[in-house]
Amino acid sequence: MTASTANAQRFREFKMPDVGEGLTEAEILKWYVQPGDTVTDGQVVCEVETAKAAVELPIPYDGVVHELNFGEGVTVDVGTVIISVDTDPGAGPATPPAPEQAPQEAAKDEEEAEPQGRQAVLVGYGAAPSSTKRRARKPQPGVPAQPEPVSAALQAELNGRTAPAAPPAPVAPVAPVANGAAAAAVGRPLAKPPVRKLAKDLGIDLATIAPTGPGGIITREDVHAAAAPAAVPAPAEVPGPAPVVEAVAPAGTGVVDAAARERRVPVKGVRKATAQAMVASAFTAPHVTEFITVDVTRTMKLVQELKQDPDMAGLRVNPLLLVAKAFLVAIRRHPEVNASWDEARQEIVYKDYVNLGIAAATPRGLIVPNIKDAGVKTLPELAEELGDLVATAREGKTSPAAMTGGTVTITNVGVFGVDTGTPILNPGESAILAFGAVKLQPWVHKGKVKARQVTTLALSFDHRLIDGELGSKLLADIAAVLERPKRLITWG
CATH class of the missing domain: 3.30.559.10 (Chloramphenicol acetyltransferase-like domain)
Incomplete structure (x- = not known):
């Protein structure tokens, strides 16, 4: 048995089921467990809302919760992995299998696959590793190691476009971004399909997020941090009475700001x-x-x-x-x-x-x-x-x-x-x-x-x-x- 097969059997993934008749998605209303919690076969781990009703989902495994792939309030397609469970936590550390892609993301990857002879790029993951290996350059004494340069063709594929015929004109240098985010910022931000889905549901533009994952990959924590309301600093104390500012509406409108008095709620579920x-x-x-x-x-x-x-x-x-x-x-x-x-x-x-x-x-x-x-x-x-x-x-x-x-x-x-x-x-x-x-x-x-x-x-x-x-x-x-x-x- 290979290591990957053993990991796949140890880390069991639970997918969003079709709890109705032909339903395609469900919203996660509430998680009853968190990573590290012990679960048993048949235990209810979350409540989801479909287009018909709210339903509690039991987990079919015994073990310890390894990861929750989506947060509360997120709409998830049927067939997408929502939680993974370590069924043998006493066996020591192991590398869990990579989460499966949602059906529509997998189909998108197939559509964007390159013809034979060219290196295919996985949507959201960067370039797939090549089967041809290069010998690593020996570092010279006193000279810090430099990363391998990215070719124009590869960078273009990461950006989702063909390589330019001529190099672009030089531009003023920009401040560096942590964890390789600068390289991703010029093209399509690097993020796994579940993270892209989460950002889409929360209305967050991935291009505005500074990644903290390895290799400049945006994580779920990055998306949640971007979605959290920024702290508003307390106003500085000003001696004396506060000035009174009157909002003046344009002539004939009768209101100051109509948008400030409106609420928008996504249409979903029932x-x-x-x-x-x-x-x-x-x-x-x-x-x-x-x-x-x-x-x-x-x-x-x-x-x-x-x-x-x-x-x-x-x-x-x-x-x-x-x-x-x-x-x-x-x-x-x-x-x-x-x-x-x-x-x-x-x-x-x-x-x-x-x-x-x-x-x-x-x-x-x-x-x-x-x-x-x-x-x-x-x-x-x-x-x-x-x-x-x-x-x-x-x-x-x-x-x-x-x-x-x-x-x-x-x-x-x-x-x-x-x-x-x-x-x-x-x-x-x-x-x-x-x-x-x-x-x-x-x-x-x-x-x-x-x-x-x-x-x-x-x-x-x-x-x-x-x-x-x-x-x-x-x-x-x-x-x-x-x-x-x-x-x-x-x-x-």
Whole structure:
């Protein structure tokens, strides 16, 4: 067994996994370990946020953490090494294998490889070592050793351009930069792919960083140091009262500095995925939205009765529960609404199961986990599933699997005091129901105007799957159940 093979087996590298379905990247939210910490197989070492949820990642090795390749807040491509573990720390010092390049960096290296006969340059690493060795020059007594001169062609390849036809005109000397940074400064700064990725995520220009690594290579510590805010020196004390300086805005602007009152936040994670999904849905599926206002006084009374029912003890009972049940009953009466559109095969896929999505607002953005096979669950089972779904979403622990496979969705805009809206379909789903606020309103009841509990429902549906008649029947049945909830028994 060679030394390199032994090192590779000793230092195990853990790559960013695809924790969802086809995800390409994830942001490291928090590290639970640091270099030098002992870890065991199955121990959670970090929390990452994908486009769907926050997920904790366990390490599959026993050993000691050797290196964390990325800091918190950095977005990492799936398949990139994020942590290395020394699985045999008692064996003494050893040289860990060089970290693998991210897939896109490796592809870039292949594209930039030179033809045969020329020395290829690895992007970010400088020139690859040549197979031809030169005899080292003997140092002369009293004369300090000088580094080997860099040829114009090699320097040009480091800089990413061809060698100049003629030497450039002499320029004034510049102050030397530590660790060979001056040589890198005139061309492309030397840095490994993970370091380049880190600098890109932090918005740091590598050309502005003074390298401290061997041979003028920029390290992660250099990037973090450049990203840290510079210390602001305390103002010198001035005797007497401080002068008052008034900022004068240009005529007609009315503001001093608009940019100083703005905040910019990168679009990533759940918010990025939501934005992409909503744009795709809005411009792919032809939306139709219909509205209906309904007297839900009887439903609200039933909610209060169910809260006292021993069979519902310990369960969360609220109006949303009965709206969900009414939606499921209406779908059972009109099963053809529970479908999806297969654009590639030009087919409509009718589904004999209902995965009911519930839109949940979280600090990371809007997510839509769904209750699997909601259509066959009893009311207590539905209440339990709904309570667990909401609690898990608020804790930020919803798994990616819980947010896939939805068929229809409910969004409860009423909790914000909103009467109704025109909800956008989740991609791949056929319908979404908006449940508005329940308010006391004057209503004609049994020939007299009385104060009744009233709400407005809005149903958006994919007009490729559901025509106006079918959509109207579905919405009317939901309203009918909520107006007279005994239909949960007669229709269910």
